[in-house]
Amino acid sequence: MLAFTLRRLLLALLVAFTVSLVSFALLRISGDLAAAIAGPEATAAQVEAIRIDFGLDQPLPVQYVEWLWGALRFDFGNSFFFRDTVANLIGNRLPVTLTLGALAILFALAVSIPLGVVAAVKQNTWVDRLALTVAVSGQALPSFWFGLILILVFSVNLRWLPVSGSETWQHFVLPAVALGYYATPSIMRLTRTGMLDVLSSDYIRTARAKGLRPNRILFKHALRNAVIPVVAMAAVQFGFMLGGSIIIETIFSLRGIGHLMYESISRKDFPVVQAILLLIALIYITLIFVADLLNAWLDPRIRVA
Amino acid sequence: MSILGKGESPFLRMKVTAAESYIAPSPWRLLRRRVFGHAGLVVGGTVFLLIVLMALFAPLIAPYDPYAQSLTNRLVPPIWHENGTWAHPLGTDRLGRDYLSRLIYGSRISLAIGLATAVISGLIGSVLGICAGYFGGRVDMVISYIITVRLALPAVLVALAVVAITGSSLHLVILVLGLLLWDQFAVVTRSATMQIRSQDFVTAAEALGCSKFRLIFSEVLPNVMNPLIVVLTLEMAHAILLEAALSFLGFGVQPPLPSWGLMILEAKPYMFFSGWMILLPGAALFLLVLAIYLMGDGLRDVSAPENRN
Numbered sequence: 173m174l175a176f177t178l179r180r181l182l183l184a185l186l187v188a189f190t191v192s193l194v195s196f197a198l199l200r201i202s203g204d205l206a207a208a209i210a211g212p213e214a215t216a217a218q219v220e221a222i223r224i225d226f227g228l229d230q231p232l233p234v235q236y237v238e239w240l241w242g243a244l245r246f247d248f249g250n251s252f253f254f255r256d257t258v259a260n261l262i263g264n265r266l267p268v269t270l271t272l273g274a275l276a277i278l279f280a281l282a283v284s285i286p287l288g289v290v291a292a293v294k295q296n297t298w299v300d301r302l303a304l305t306v307a308v309s310g311q312a313l314p315s316f317w318f319g320l321i322l323i324l325v326f327s328v329n330l331r332w333l334p335v336s337g338s339e340t341w342q343h344f345v346l347p348a349v350a351l352g353y354y355a356t357p358s359i360m361r362l363t364r365t366g367m368l369d370v371l372s373s374d375y376i377r378t379a380r381a382k383g384l385r386p387n388r389i390l391f392k393h394a395l396r397n398a399v400i401p402v403v404a405m406a407a408v409q410f411g412f413m414l415g416g417s418i419i420i421e422t423i424f425s426l427r428g429i430g431h432l433m434y435e436s437i438s439r440k441d442f443p444v445v446q447a448i449l450l451l452i453a454l455i456y457i458t459l460i461f462v463a464d465l466l467n468a469w470l471d472p473r474i475r476v477a
Numbered sequence: 478m479s480i481l482g483k484g485e486s487p488f489l490r491m492k493v494t495a496a497e498s499y500i501a502p503s504p505w506r507l508l509r510r511r512v513f514g515h516a517g518l519v520v521g522g523t524v525f526l527l528i529v530l531m532a533l534f535a536p537l538i539a540p541y542d543p544y545a546q547s548l549t550n551r552l553v554p555p556i557w558h559e560n561g562t563w564a565h566p567l568g569t570d571r572l573g574r575d576y577l578s579r580l581i582y583g584s585r586i587s588l589a590i591g592l593a594t595a596v597i598s599g600l601i602g603s604v605l606g607i608c609a610g611y612f613g614g615r616v617d618m619v620i621s622y623i624i625t626v627r628l629a630l631p632a633v634l635v636a637l638a639v640v641a642i643t644g645s646s647l648h649l650v651i652l653v654l655g656l657l658l659w660d661q662f663a664v665v666t667r668s669a670t671m672q673i674r675s676q677d678f679v680t681a682a683e684a685l686g687c688s689k690f691r692l693i694f695s696e697v698l699p700n701v702m703n704p705l706i707v708v709l710t711l712e713m714a715h716a717i718l719l720e721a722a723l724s725f726l727g728f729g730v731q732p733p734l735p736s737w738g739l740m741i742l743e744a745k746p747y748m749f750f751s752g753w754m755i756l757l758p759g760a761a762l763f764l765l766v767l768a769i770y771l772m773g774d775g776l777r778d779v780s781a782p783e784n785r786n
Contacts, residue, residue: 183625186622187622187625187626187629188629190622190626191626191629191630194626194630195630195635198635198638198639199638199639199642205642208641208642308517308767308770308771308774309763309767311714311766311770312714312763312766312767312769312770313763314718314721314722314738314759314762314763314766315722316721316722316725316738316741317721317741317755317759317762317763320741320745320748320755320759321755321756321759323748324748324749324752324755328749412631414631415631415632415633415634416633418633418634418637418726419633419722419725419726422726433634433637434637434726437637437638437641437728438641438727440641440642445638445641448634449630449631449634449635449638452631452634453629453630453631456628456629456631457629460628460629
């Protein structure tokens with residue numbers, strides 16, 4: 173287990189380093205950053221001044237090393253737009269996004285696990301087919317459109333929940349639903365296949381033969397084992413949600429890092445964009461690492477591979 | 478027996494006729510039976526085909542030029558509202574452009590993005606995946622590493638940032654999404670190739686002295702085609718949704734093109750008074766993506782019925 177952990181840790185660090193390199197390179201070579209910051213009306217002299225001001229005249233490797241050296245100490249420089257450091261900006265906004273992500277994943281689990289269990293228990297009946305249909309249609313809903321529809325129905329027509337902002341818990345309900353439903357189809361399918369596998373296994377037959385109550389078999393014996401891969405999947409989905417939060421936070425004006433990312437991209441505030449890109453990738457890599465360890469801890473067969 | 482001659486025994490004759498009357502269904506017939514027996518595939522395929530036809534014949538179907546503005550006819554509501562008129566069955570937008578015509582032309586953009594992106598990413602992903610699965614060892618290690626790195630990069634954010642620097646256009650969105658969405662292709666073709674690699678017919682072809690190129694193209698590729706087509710449909714849907722999201726954020730397809738995502742963005746200021754303006758393009762998007770997903774799921778069931786669950 174220790175060897176496996178160390179190997180995985182090394183791989184995660186290597187991936188993190190490569191991701192930082194790629195995301196840095198992507199933003200530097202896909203266009204003239206100085207010209208983008210200066211805007212279309214700037215003169216050549218102004219663009220040159222900005223280039224020197226932000227150190228963009230240095231060779232790329234030098235820029236990268238300087239940036240990486242700063243990033244390792246959580247120093248991402250100053251925002252071009254706000255009079256604040258990038259680290260402070262992100263630190264202030266991160267709690268909102270993490271809260272949103274946590275609520276969204278909770279919503280997704282609360283919907284998809286029961287649906288998956290029911291679909292597996294009633295396999296090949298109309299219940300099963302309905303659950304699968306709901307899952308497929310969920311995947312096809314564009315999340316930004318779904319968010320707008322939620323606003324129209326629950327905030328405008330029914331007036332139950334606020335339209336936008338992030339002051340009270342009510343502000344998080346609609347965004348969490350809009351962000352969370354996207355993960356429900358995959359979690360539901362995984363729960364369903366997991367349950368089908370487990371329900372046909374020998375120890376469930378033994379439990380049934382012993383005369384245990386069906387509910388007890390279902391929840392204590394079957395679900396417990398079927399839910400293991402679901403937990404790992406949920407971790408991965410949480411990572412995806414942080415990326416998807418840019419759309420949902422923008423629609424609901426939640427002041428998290430997704431919204432900050434959107435504003436910063438619009439304002440060409442590249443130190444912030446770069447830092448958020450790295451941060452979200454790092455969170456994702458960490459989640460995958462933890463999910464891998466969790467799976468390997470629960471299933472010794474994985475450790476060997 | 479000798480008196481009756483060959484094949485003249487009444488029993489024998491019965492057997493022969495029974496064998497003749499039973500004609501085994503041809504593979505095509507079996508396929509047809511499976512395809513048309515699958516409700517999701519039939520419904521999804523039909524809707525998808527209708528949308529493709531709508532895109533192809535847009536100039537014939539659309540009642541108006543989707544770009545023609547008419548400032549005296551702005552924000553006309555659709556026909557089911559009190560003030561709706563049959564002149565504009567689905568109303569007009571803030572510049573007086575006919576909404577129905579824009580929705581019809583919008584299908585062209587979504588389909589173009591979906592197809593072009595899936596082809597680009599499919600090429601990249603399947604080359605990487607087949608190489609990793611076929612050669613294994615070091616090659617597999619390096620390619621798996623590349624896939625891991627790609628998965629760690631949040632696609633939406635990278636696409637947004639790149640498009641924001643380079644300036645956005647339809648071609649750029651296709652290129653960026655195509656270069657980003659190849660991961661599933663690589664993952665699926667890699668594992669499919671690994672399975673095929675160890676089969677006897679590949680070993681036999683190798684023993685016959687086939688070149689690597691020929692082995693990959695005529696032994697491996699035809700056998701990974703099924704999963705590849707399934708991923709192709711799913712990634713098409715993915716690309717269509719992403720383009721809509723990018724356009725909705727203002728960094729995708731640019732005005733005046735009638736992209737459905739862009740139409741939702743343009744309708745957003747009016748959403749509280751004219752909800753139909755965001756409902757219609759979103760519904761079109763939902764319908765197209767749902768049809769593609771149903772088709773993809775159906776194709777998976779039809780091509781590999783044994784792992785349906």
